[in-house]
Amino acid sequence: MSTTIDPAVAEQVNALADLARVASRRLALMSRAEKDAALLHLADAVEAATPAVIAANAEDLERGRARGMSESLQDRLRLDEARVAAVAQALRDVAALPDPVGEIVRGSTLANGLQIRQVRVPMGVIGMIYEARPNVTVDAAGLCLKSGNAVILRGGSAAASSNHALVEAMRDSLAAQGLPVEAITLLEEGGRDAARALMTARGHVDLVIPRGGADLIQTVVTESTVPVIETGVGVCHVYVDRAADLDKAQAITLNAKTHRPSVCNAAESLLVHQDVAADFLPKALTDLAGAGVRLHVAPEVAVYADAAGAAYDLASEQDFGTEWHGLEMSVAVVDDLDEAVERIRRFGTGHTEAIVTEDRGAARRFTAEVDAAAVMVNASTRFTDGGEFGFGAEIGISTQKLHARGPMALPELTTTKWIVEGDGHIR
Structure with a gap:
């Protein structure tokens, strides 16, 4: 990637992230029932959009073959009716999972009577930078919504048409439900500068998760100024x-x-x-x-x-x-x-x-x-898979040792805050 970022691209990404921040505040206050209902509507919308998604995916595959894309990468990219149905089902599976937000991790009453507890809360705005895996587009959106986070998606150009069709269906569903469409944002312009702007949008974005090959992951880990969860190259x-x-x-x-x-x-x-x-x-x-x-x-x-x-x-x-x-x-x-x-x-x-x-x-x-x-x-x-482990869809498999390791699902997309309740206590 280049060493400088087009200021106009950086400004645009920051503006989108700020809109996502506003959306995240709405998501953070939603009840589990509200989030689950939203996810079920998203699943129905993705399934209803199957013909458009498959047509868009065919455009991506045609471009990929023309550029000499390997069979294995085409397999990662390919969507058919069964795969779209599986992607929609993953959203339903996430809806069925417990809500991590508000979970009490630990708590106690101190000798002085102060009540303290550590509870799970959303991260806020999460950036996803990934390659030609359109299923990640939906998995990330669903997991982020359930955990109360807004997500900004930067998929690889190889899946551009597929990602556009999937995000369009989900944003239309959010709008129909009266929810902020900025909860799911797809960066479609700006080229590599958009990815670099996302990973350096410190103060606008709370966490970046790269998912793809070794070069992509290393670039994000090395260049990001936003905290990163490193997902795995798998030898x-x-x-x-x-x-x-x-x-x-x-x-x-x-x-x-x-x-x-x-x-x-x-x-x-x-x-x-x-x-x-x-x-x-x-x-x-x-x-x-x-x-x-x-x-x-x-x-x-x-x-x-x-x-x-x-x-x-x-x-x-x-x-x-x-x-x-x-x-x-x-x-x-x-x-x-x-x-x-x-x-x-x-x-x-x-x-x-x-x-x-x-x-x-x-x-x-x-x-x-x-x-x-x-x-x-x-x-x-x-x-080694979030679905196989019973976590529902996964947002990636972390190979680092801080905060999250292994398949990452809902709890890994939260942080915690301490709530302390007293009765006029002074120190």
């Missing part, structure tokens, strides 16, 4: 231990890599204990090859890749730290659990790591020693 590993049930390991590996390979909780690297490599790798690599996965293998794995008829090359050091976003995977054999943990420390991104083992001691060591937002035991990495 996720599956480690098959010497005590693994190999049938479970085979199914978990295939699911973790191929269920939806373009997303951040897909497995990117397979580590196999040397004691089970000869039994496990021929079957696992045959499965992966059959699913169209290209392998990047350590030298000791090449013989198994040959036998499986897999497309492969010898992996470079960089390959083991690569988030492929598609049907590619690095594979290595390790001496023991210690080496597996060390490789995860070296190449992982703190997102999701999985061990397959029937040894409870090995599982306990792995969960204790691996530093990640989510650690799976005998389960696919694909379960």
